Amino acid sequence: MIEIKCKTCGKTFFIYPSRIGKRRHCSLECKRNDKVLVNKKSCSHCGQVRGKNHFRERTDTRDGLASWCKICESQLNREIKARNKEKTRVNSKKYKRYRRKNDPSFVLNESIGNAIRKALKSNKSGRHWEKLVGYSLNDLISRLKKTVPKGYRFTDILTGNLEVDHIIPKSVFNYENSNHIDFKRCWALDNLQLLPKKENRLKWNNIGKSFQPSLLLGGNDNA
Ligand SMILES: [Zn+2]
Numbered sequence: 001m002i003e004i005k006c007k008t009c010g011k012t013f014f015i016y017p018s019r020i021g022k023r024r025h026c027s028l029e030c031k032r033n034d035k036v037l038v039n040k041k042s043c044s045h046c047g048q049v050r051g052k053n054h055f056r057e058r059t060d061t062r063d064g065l066a067s068w069c070k071i072c073e074s075q076l077n078r079e080i081k082a083r084n085k086e087k088t089r090v091n092s093k094k095y096k097r098y099r100r101k102n103d104p105s106f107v108l109n110e111s112i113g114n115a116i117r118k119a120l121k122s123n124k125s126g127r128h129w130e131k132l133v134g135y136s137l138n139d140l141i142s143r144l145k146k147t148v149p150k151g152y153r154f155t156d157i158l159t160g161n162l163e164v165d166h167i168i169p170k171s172v173f174n175y176e177n178s179n180h181i182d183f184k185r186c187w188a189l190d191n192l193q194l195l196p197k198k199e200n201r202l203k204w205n206n207i208g209k210s211f212q213p214s215l216l217l218g219g220n221d222n223a
């Protein structure tokens, strides 16, 4: 304990060393009567004595002011915001990784979107692939489910053992934007099927290396 002098009445009293600079009066009464403090208030966080305009007005406190000064409050808000931002960032990364491993429709959606972006180069310009091809992810899923080869399951696209194949190869078509008839034909539902990875590779080797590689699905954590 340390002995200090009350700023109002001059009486000495004892405080803990940690309260130095925070407590300056022997009693609440003396604090209220401190002329210097009449239009000021000390922040309960940083201990600074500041003008009352440095404190936010509140209805739920005795003096109608926040106990922390505005500077301390905004500092805290910044910290909370930064913490939350980091949290959502980590969560969405984890969430994506989880869905990429467990949800075939998520994998399909990502892969088709990427493949179409690649095919159109800059001409996708932020539009969702469903808008461009004229059918929905659900339409695609029900089409592909009908083409699952014997001995395979639809979920094999998660491991990359099944791949989406263009029955008439992509390279046969020639288009620069999604309005082109060749784009519609290339990405038409009835031109898409699931094919085992091995067979797909074989198909490409037979067709020749000048063709574009087929659409890869699953087994890819970097996208
Ligand atoms: Zn006093």
Ligand SMILES: [Zn+2]
Pocket: 043, 044, 045, 046, 047, 048, 068, 069, 070, 071, 072, 073
């Ligand atoms: Zn403060």
